[in-house]
Amino acid sequence: MPELPEVETRVRELRQPCVGRTICGVQLDWPRHLHQLSPQQFAERIHGQTVTQLWRRGKYLIFDLTRDALLIHLRMSGDLCVQPGNSAAEPHTHTRLRFENGHELRFSDARKFGRVYLVGDAQQIVGKLGPEPLAAAFNARQLHTALRAKNRALKPLLLDQSFLAGLGNIYTDEALFIAGLHPQRRSASLSLAEAHALWLALRRALRSGIRHNGASIDWVYRGGQQQLHFRVYQRAGQPCLRCGALVRRIVVAQRGTHFCPHCQRLTRARK
């Protein structure tokens, strides 16, 4: 579940305790987290490298190292924290990187979906991602052009990381509500004004998530307070905050999808 705002929150939490630290040991209890490398290859290659920067691209956390880049994707249930090496770890902690100062970067993941990458160039992993929705270079006209080039349903298209990086189920539903667009609307049918509304809504939903340090939901997800500000996500059967109609939950492309049937129409209302 960690989406862009939750990953951004991790970047802010982890930057200070990680940047400048040198990795002097690893413990890997679930090798399938590793991308391509064996535990031995991973341990030998990362040993002695220093974290020079920490940043984010889409939902990937990227630790720039002396020689390589360490990328971590939290997927559904992953979480990261830095704690003293002699302290008790969170349950489901499968991967640890020990720093020279005695602290550990701990990766816990109840569902074991998360992935760890160690590569020479981060672009090997994040190179195929779509634009960053919060970047200054990403504008409404560009979104409109991209939407028209596809003609897929909005919901699965916005979830496609090669189309736009960082959205997951929560913020996609929230943004479509803010924009007043039906999740099954065909992307090529949007006017420039509608694309602009979607562009604005995406940025508003994501910035709200970041401002509240992400969302905390579903027992596996440690986050901030954004769940107190959901407009439609997990609000099926409750009144729409804008018009009072009952929020509906449907399945679109195998994903639970929440929307207001009155505010987000598939076809234009006629009178």
Next chain:
DNA sequence: AGAAATACCCGTACGC
């Protein structure tokens, strides 16, 4: 080629 469906996971919530 591109889009849709499936596999990977497992704690929880639910039905019987």
Next chain:
DNA sequence: TGCGTACGGGTATTTC
């Protein structure tokens, strides 16, 4: 109470 099972969610892989 206890057992069995469906569910969710992001993305790589498989299928269409």
